[in-house]
Amino acid sequence: MSKSKKKLSKKDFHPNILCFCCNWCSYAGADLAGVSRFQYPPTIRIVRVMCSGRVDPAFILEAFKDGIDGVIVTGCHIGDCHYLKGNEFARDRFERFQEVLKIFNLDKRFRLEWVSASEGKRFAEVITEFTNKIKKLGPLFAT
Amino acid sequence: MNFIVEIERSKKAKLEADDFDSYLRKIYEPDLTNLLKKCYQCARCSGVCQISKVQKFTPSRIIQMILEGFEDEIINSQVLWDCLMCNSCLQHCPKDINFADIVRIARYKMRVKDIQNPDRSIAHKGIYPLMSEMMSQDNMEIERPLDWIPKSCTTSDKGNILYYVGCLPFFNYEFEDSLSIAESTLKIICQLEKDPVVVLKDEICCGHDLYWGQAKFESFIELAKKNIKRFEETGATTIVTACAECYRTFKIDYPTLFEDFKKKFEVKHIIEYIFDKWKQGKVQFKNPNKSHEVIPFTYHDPCRLSRFLPKDNKIIEEVREIFNNLKIIGYNFKEMEHNKENSYCCGVNSWMNCNERSKALRYKRLLEAKAVGTKMITSCPKCRMHLNCLKKDYDNFSSIEILDFSEFLVDLIKIIEPNQTIEEN
Ligand code: SF4
Ligand code: SF4
Ligand code: FES
Numbered sequence: 001m002s003k004s005k006k007k008l009s010k011k012d013f014h015p016n017i018l019c020f021c022c023n024w025c026s027y028a029g030a031d032l033a034g035v036s037r038f039q040y041p042p043t044i045r046i047v048r049v050m051c052s053g054r055v056d057p058a059f060i061l062e063a064f065k066d067g068i069d070g071v072i073v074t075g076c077h078i079g080d081c082h083y084l085k086g087n088e089f090a091r092d093r094f095e096r097f098q099e100v101l102k103i104f105n106l107d108k109r110f111r112l113e114w115v116s117a118s119e120g121k122r123f124a125e126v127i128t129e130f131t132n133k134i135k136k137l138g139p140l141f142a143t
Numbered sequence: 144m145n146f147i148v149e150i151e152r153s154k155k156a157k158l159e160a161d162d163f164d165s166y167l168r169k170i171y172e173p174d175l176t177n178l179l180k181k182c183y184q185c186a187r188c189s190g191v192c193q194i195s196k197v198q199k200f201t202p203s204r205i206i207q208m209i210l211e212g213f214e215d216e217i218i219n220s221q222v223l224w225d226c227l228m229c230n231s232c233l234q235h236c237p238k239d240i241n242f243a244d245i246v247r248i249a250r251y252k253m254r255v256k257d258i259q260n261p262d263r264s265i266a267h268k269g270i271y272p273l274m275s276e277m278m279s280q281d282n283m284e285i286e287r288p289l290d291w292i293p294k295s296c297t298t299s300d301k302g303n304i305l306y307y308v309g310c311l312p313f314f315n316y317e318f319e320d321s322l323s324i325a326e327s328t329l330k331i332i333c334q335l336e337k338d339p340v341v342v343l344k345d346e347i348c349c350g351h352d353l354y355w356g357q358a359k360f361e362s363f364i365e366l367a368k369k370n371i372k373r374f375e376e377t378g379a380t381t382i383v384t385a386c387a388e389c390y391r392t393f394k395i396d397y398p399t400l401f402e403d404f405k406k407k408f409e410v411k412h413i414i415e416y417i418f419d420k421w422k423q424g425k426v427q428f429k430n431p432n433k434s435h436e437v438i439p440f441t442y443h444d445p446c447r448l449s450r451f452l453p454k455d456n457k458i459i460e461e462v463r464e465i466f467n468n469l470k471i472i473g474y475n476f477k478e479m480e481h482n483k484e485n486s487y488c489c490g491v492n493s494w495m496n497c498n499e500r501s502k503a504l505r506y507k508r509l510l511e512a513k514a515v516g517t518k519m520i521t522s523c524p525k526c527r528m529h530l531n532c533l534k535k536d537y538d539n540f541s542s543i544e545i546l547d548f549s550e551f552l553v554d555l556i557k558i559i560e561p562n563q564t565i566e567e568n
Contacts (some may be wrong), residue, residue, distance in 0.1 A: 039502050058268035065277050099316050104277060141282045 015069040015134040019044040019127070020059075022052045024082040025063050025116045026074035032120030040124040041131045044072070051075065052112075053086030057097040060110060070109045070134040071127070077114040087114070108137060156343055166364045170400055171248055175209055176365075178245055181238045182206050188232035188242060193488045197500040200225055202232050202242050218257055223249050224264045224495060228300040228355050229488040230450035243355075250358035266497035267317070272357060274313055275348040279362040279369070285345045287312050288314040291322045296333040298342040305341040305379035306332055307393075309346060309386040311524060318528045327553035334558045335420055341377045354396060356493030367400050374408060385413040385549050387447035387523035394452070410449065413549050414522055417556070418461040427557045428465075430472040439475045439516040439552075442466060443530070444486040444509065445523030459483050462522065462548070472555065477515040479508075487511070489526040497529075499553055505533040509540050522548040 004049050020029040033040065049055060052075025060071045073090065081087040094112050101107040111130055115123050146226050161361060186203040194200045199223070208217055212420065220377040223276065228243045236242070253259045262269065277283050287308075292298060297303035306329055314321040332340050353359040384390050393410040411419075420426050466476035483485050487508045490501030509530065512519040521527050534540045 056268045056270070058270040058273060061270060061273045061277065065273060065280070096316050100274070100287075100313060103285060103287055103312065104274075105286055 001012060003056050004077070013135060013139055015131060015139070016067075017044045017070040017072060017131065017134060018051055018063045018068050019046045019126075020052065020055045020071075020073045021046050022054075022075040022081075022087075023048055023050050025076035025080065025114075026052075026123070028117035028140045029074075029115040029119050029123040032117065034120075036120050036126035040127040043084055043131045043134075044127055051081060051083050051086035052090040053081070053083065055090060057093065058098070060097075061100075064104070064106055064140065068112075069137075069140050070130060072111045072130055074113045074115045074123075074126075077116055080116065106140075109134065109140065163361065163364065164448060166400055167360055170250060170360060170363075171234045171394070173248075175214060175245060175249065175254075179206050179210055179240060179249075182210070182240050184236065185237060186559040187235045187237070188240075191231045191235045193229050193231050194227050194500070196226060197503045198225065206240070206242070207539075218249060218253050218418065221259060221422050223253065224261050227488050227490065227496065227501070231485075231488070234450050234484050247355055247358055251351075251360060252504055254358055261495070264496050265357070266491060266494045271310065271313065271492065271494050272352050272359070274365065275350060275353050276362045277352075279350070279365040283345060285359060287344055287346060289342065289344060290406075291326050292342065293326060293330050293333070296329055297339040298329075298345075299339040300341065301378050302341045303340050303379060304332070304336055304338070304373065304381045304383060305343075305377055307349070307382050307384040307386075307389055308342065308346060309384060309389045309524070311386075314524070318531070321524060321528065323525075324385055324433055324547045324550055325546075327551040328383075330553055331413070331417065331549060331556060332383060334561045335425060341379050341461075343373065343377070344523055345370050345373070347373070349392045351392045351396075351447045352493040353494075354392070358493045364400065365524045367397055371397070371404065373424060379408070381409045381411060383411050383413060383416050384548065385522070385524070387412070387445040388525065391430075391447040391451050394456075401436070412447075412458055413414075414458050414465075415464050417552065418465060419482070421465065425559050427559065428447070428469055428472055428552075428555050429557045430474075431554050435473065437473050437475050438449065438518065439477055440520060441477050441479050441516040441520035442465075442482075443479070443489070443512070443519055443521040443526060445521060445526050446488060446492075448522060449484050449486065455467075457484075465552075466520075469555065474555075475516075479511040479515055481511065489523075489529045491525070491529050502533055505530055507535070509534060509537075512543055513540060517544065519543050520548055520551050521545070 021030055030046060055073050063071055075087040075090060076082065080088055091112065098107055101110055113126050115126065142143055184203055184207060188202040189195060189204065192200060192202055205217055223246050226243065226246045228246060230331045241421045275322040275402060296322060308325050311321045311325045329342065337401065347369055348366055349370065382393060392413045393482045397404045417426065434554060442462060452458065469476060488504055489508065490504040493499045524547060527545055531545050534543065534545060
């Protein structure tokens, strides 16, 4: 495994990205991107959560610990959360959490985005953009 | 060709595994019965057990069951995740049975052999132990913020004396001003040392929480190895820390893993450090504000400095000697009802078990503190955080101020011959 990783040049590095989607907006947005056949790189693994406020910073650290290359959390736009304030909590929490990520040099590999159910195109764009960014950064556990 | 490489690699992996086993043997003893057989069931431990005050938990009964051959049942029942690891039981055991240490070993068994998931008992979703684990991995670069260092202090990468900050910058994300402990500690050390103090940018966790909390010995051993290597690179001979847990880990647990740790480094808690300087006549205490009001204050003994150290090495009397001396400058030291080795536990250990039961313990502790003073000093950053967290929930505790030892002393200390660089500033 490690040997094959070593040979990988940055060009054909295929990042693994974890994506948390809230059930009501972003997941529907991702769905829309699918049915409207917007192209985006097959790098993400989606985890559906009921609300972006459900995502704990510990989940993100755990993912990085196990070697994921990037994490993106998506939720409804501010004011649109179906549980009223879930995404505001998420925003505040991750803002503070940046401090910790910075210590581990992971702050560039994490992103928080708001994507609504009708923004299928935007979902595809966000994922493409983030994938390109991670590709530039290279694998997390480079040998 | 590839075949040979493969064999070489498997050989190397095996060697590494053996290496791990030899370390594991030093901190892990699979035969629990052997460790417990001296117990004669006086049940004193169950009488003093702190968690038994708020929930059903009887160490003596657990011991008896293990001795009768029901070890598997105890392990399966998951009951041992509830122990606070406060060591009150050892304090009162006539046969010196170290129950907390046995729980630690049992937890390793529970996790590795029984594949139990302690998630329900881990506080803050386990984010802090996770950080420690990440630091034990080889491929993580750590870059701590150093902007808290007071301007007048010069720090460096190499030198005689090292200040080990511990996890304070990580706690800062959820607990306000935990870095002020680091700031005041460094301020004191800086003024007393001629040479610049070593503060590492890439300092990693000491591993205490992994060792006691979830018994992740693999990561603990990795952390210990990395830490010792890094300390050696700095050329330091003295390590000063303001954290009770780091102190205990460096003083007792690292030397059990690496015998020569004791020879290479001298470990000092900030209390010891100030006490020594005070005895040498290098510091005095003075009150910056000239009011004549007498301030009553009290001290909460962290378990790691009282019950977790060998009998003749406890840091209990030194701190009281300093505090009693503060009377002349208007600070009146009073003991809480439970003090020294008998002091109540703050209720959380190694980020395990923060629940309504442990909160009840903290509530009791704050009631005791409220009865005797307006300031509560402790010398463990975690005790300070846990107690402060509860204090916020109850209005009737708003009169108490909970401070760390160095935060409290930084304004009261007067250095006789302050360092040149400070004077210029
Ligand atoms: S106090 Fe010691 S001897 Fe007595 S029951 Fe507990 S472990 Fe056994
Ligand atoms: S370590 Fe503390 S909580 Fe655990 S059994 Fe002993 S007294 Fe009880
Ligand atoms: S429901 Fe979408 S962010 Fe809360």
